[in-house]
Amino acid sequence: MPLNPADDIFAQALSTILPPDSVRPSEPRHLEEPRGRWQGCSSWVALPRSTEEVSKIVKTCGAKQVGIIPYGGGTGLVGGQVAPKGPAPLLLSLERMTAIRAVHPLENVATVEAGAILADVQSAALNAQRLFPLSLASEGSARIGGLLSTNAGGTNVLRYGNARDLVLGLEAVLPDGKIWNGLKRLRKDNTGYDLRHLLLGAEGTLGIITAASLKLFPRPSTVGTALLTVPSPQAALSLLAMARDRMGDTVTGFELMNRTGFDFLSECLPDIRQPWKQAPEWTVLIEISLPTGLSPQDALEEIFAEGFEQELVTDGLIAQSLAQAQSFWDMREHIPSANRAIGAISSHDISVPLSLLPDFIERAGMALADLGDFRINCFGHLGDGNLHYNVFPPKGRDRALCNDRRDAIKTCIHDLVHALDGSISAEHGIGRFKIDDLERYGDPAKLAAMRAIKTALDPTGIMNPGAVLR
Template sequence: MPADLCPADAALAARLPQGVLRDPAPAYLEEPRGRWLGQAGLIAAPRDTAECAAIIRACAEARVPVVPRGGGTGLVGGQVMSQGPAPLVLSLERMTAIRSIHPDEGVMIAESGVTLHAAREAAARVGRQFPLSLASQGSAQIGGVLATNAGGVNVLRYGNARALCLGIEAVLPSGEVMHDLKRLRKDNTGYDLRDLLIGAEGTLGIITAASLVLAPVPAETGVALLVVDGPEAALTLLSLAQARMAGGVTAFEMIAGQGLRFLAEAFPEMRQPFPAPPDWSVLIEVGLPDGLSAQAALEGLFAAGVEAGLASDGVIAQSGREAAELWALREHIPLANRHVGAIANHDISLPLSEIARFIADAGAMIAAEGDMRINCFGHLGDGNLHYNFFPAPGRTREDYDQYRKPMTRRIHEMVVARGGSFSAEHGVGRLKAADLAEWGDPARLAAMRAIKAALDPVGIMNPGVILA
C-alpha cells in the first residue's frame, strides 16, 4: 500500500484486492497535450475481471469517483480528472490476455489492456487482420478504443470501433459483471447494451474484454499519393474510386500543403515525393481480391482523374517500402503539428457534400481574424477532418490566446449549422462536455441523463465526462 494515505483513502485501500494498488506516477495523471493534470487518491490495476469488479464495488460503497485509464492517448481529457474529490484511477494495463482467436469465424476475444498493435499482430499470426488503424496503436488499448468508439484511417471500409465489436464483458457501476462476450453477428434479444457502453467513455461501466471482428487480408494492396485541384476535386475523385473499385477503397486521406510544409520543418530528413508541396493531395489505399491488380487499379484511377481534370500529378508505390513511406507522411502530420504548436485543434465531421464549402468559408473567416496558418487534413472518405490553425511564422501560440476559444466556438457553430459533429472520432471527454450541453438535441440529452442515473445512481463513473 502506498505510504502517507489520508484516512479515507487508507480505508478504501484496505477493502481492495491484494496487490492491485500501484505507486503514484505522473504517467497515470497526464494526457498527451498537457492541457490537464489529473489527480488520484489511489491508483489500482486489476489483474482480471473479478478484481476489477471488486474495486468498483468498493468505490461504489465508499462513494469514491472512478476514472478509467487505458493507454492514455485520448485527446479530450476523458482519462484525467483535475477537479472535485480525488478519484481512484483504474488502469487496465495488466489485463492483456488474448483469450481466444477463431480465425474461421473471424473473431478474436481480447482483454481491455491489450494494445491495438498487439491485437493487430495476433490477428496477423492467424492470417487475418483487425482493421482498426490509429497512429497511437502502440499505446492505445482495446478498452479505450471501444470506450471512445475510435475511428482511424480505415473507417471508410471497415467502420468505427463499434462496427468491429460483436460483444463485450463489462463491470457495471454496481460492481456486477455483464457477461456478453458473444461471437454472433445476429442477436436480437432486447436492448443492445454493448452499443450503449461502446462510446460511453467509461461513464456507464468498465469494458474488461471484447469479441472483436477479424477481416480477411486483401490479396492485393496498393497505395498512391495523388495531387488534386482542391477539396471538391478530391471528393469527386473519391466517388470515382469507389465506383471503379466496388468497395476496394480502404483509406482515402486528404492532405493540405501546409501539413507537408510542417513536415519539412519538423522532419527535414523525411523524403517527400514532390519538389514543392502541392496545395492539396490525397493518399489512397486499396485492397483487392486475388486476380485483380491494385497497381493497375490505381494507374487507371489516376488516368481517369487526369482526364476528368481532378488530378494533375501523382506517385504510386512500387513496393511495400514505398507504400510505408507514403503512409509515414500522413502519420507524421500530427507530430509535425505538435512541433509547430497549434492555436486550436478541431476533430469534426461533415456530410461529404458540405466539406468543400466549409473549408472555404472557415478559411475566409480565419483569414479575416488575423495572420494564422491552417492545416486541414484527415479522413475524407468518412467526412472526418482535423481542422487546426497555427501561429504565423516567428510567432507563438501564446500570442493568439484571445483567439482560441472564440474561434473554436465559431468553427463548431459552422459545423453544427451544416449538420456535422464537433466530435468525430476522439469523443466528448471533459473538453467538449459544454459543447454537447449547448448543441446536443435536448431529448437525446435527457435520455442520456436518464440512462446515466439508472446505471450509475451514485455518479462515480468518470464524473464530468460527456455530461457536464
C-alpha cells in the same frame, strides 16, 4: 451525492481486498494528457489483473462514494482520462489485463482483454491469417478498452467502420460492480436492449469494458497505395466518388492532406521523407485492397488516368514497394506529431456531410481570415467526412500570444459545423474538453435521454465523473 477523494486511507482499505501491488501511487504519465492542456489530480491507481478484481474495486468505490476514471493507453485527446479538479478519483488502469483470450479464424473473431494494445491485437489477427482493421497513429500504445470506450475511428473507417462496428460482444463491470458476461461471438442476437452499443462510446461513464469479442476479416491478398495531387477538395471528393464507382469497397483509405501539413513536417520532423521538393497544395493518399489475381497497381493507374482525363488529378506517385507505401503513410501519420510540435491555438475534430466538405473548407478559411492571421492545417479522413481542422499562429509567432483568440476560433468553426448539420466531435469523443460544446450544440432530447441513462445506471455518479455530462 458528493464524492469522496481516493485518499491514503481509502487506498489502504482497497489494498486489503486485492493481491499485493494492486494499488500504487499514480505516476506522472497517469496525470498528463497528450496536448499538455490539463493535469490530473488523482494520487492512487488500481491495477487489477482480472475482471473479478475490477468488480471488487468498483463495489468498494461505490460503497465509499469514490469516483473512478478508467485508464487505457492515455492517448485520448479530449481529457476523458484526466480530472483536473474535484475530489481526487481513483484511476483504474487495465494495463495488466492484456490477454488475447482466443482467436477463431473460421468465425473471424478474436476475444481480447481491454488492456491489450491495438498493435498486439493486429499481430494476433495477422498470425491467424486474418485482419483486425482498426488502425490509427497511436496503435502502438492505445489499448482496446479505451478505443472501444471512445468509439475510435482511424484510417480504415471508409471500408470497415468505426470501433463500434467491429465489436460482437463485451464483458464489462457495471457501476454497481456486477459483471455483465456479454462476450458472445454471434452476428445475430435480438434479445432485448443492446447494452453493447450503450457502453461503446460512453467513455467509461456507464461501466468499465474488461474484454471484447472483435470482428476479424480476411487479409487482402494485395494492397496498393498512391499519392495523388488534386487541384482542390472538391476535385478530391469527385475522385473519391469515381474511385468507389470503379473499385467499390476495395477502397480502404482515402486521406486528404494540405500543404501546411507537409510544411510542418519539414519544419519539425525533417527525417520523415517527402517525395517532392515543393509540396502540392492538396494531396490525397488512397489505398485499395484487392483479392488474389487482381493488380492494385493496374487499378491505381486506371484511377489516375481517368482522374487526369477529368482534371481531378494533376500528378501522382503509385507505391512500387511496401517500403514506399509505408513511407507515404508515415507522412500522413506524423502530421499530428508535427502539429503538436508547432502548437495549435485551437484544434477541431469535426465531420460534416461528405458533399459539404469543400464548402466547409472554403467558408471556414474565409471566416478565420476575418478573425486574424493564422495558419490552417486541414487534413483527415475525407472518405468518411472527418476532418482535423487545426488553427496555428503565423510562423515565428508564439502560440501564447494568440491564446486569447482560442474561444473565438473554436466558436467560429463549431458554429459553421453545426450550421452544416455536422458534428463537433467526429472520432475523439467529448471527454471533459468538449462538455460545453455538447451542451451548446447537442439536441436537447438526446441530452435529456443521456442524463436519464446515466442516472439510472450510475445513480451515485462514480463512473468517470465530469466526463461527457457535467
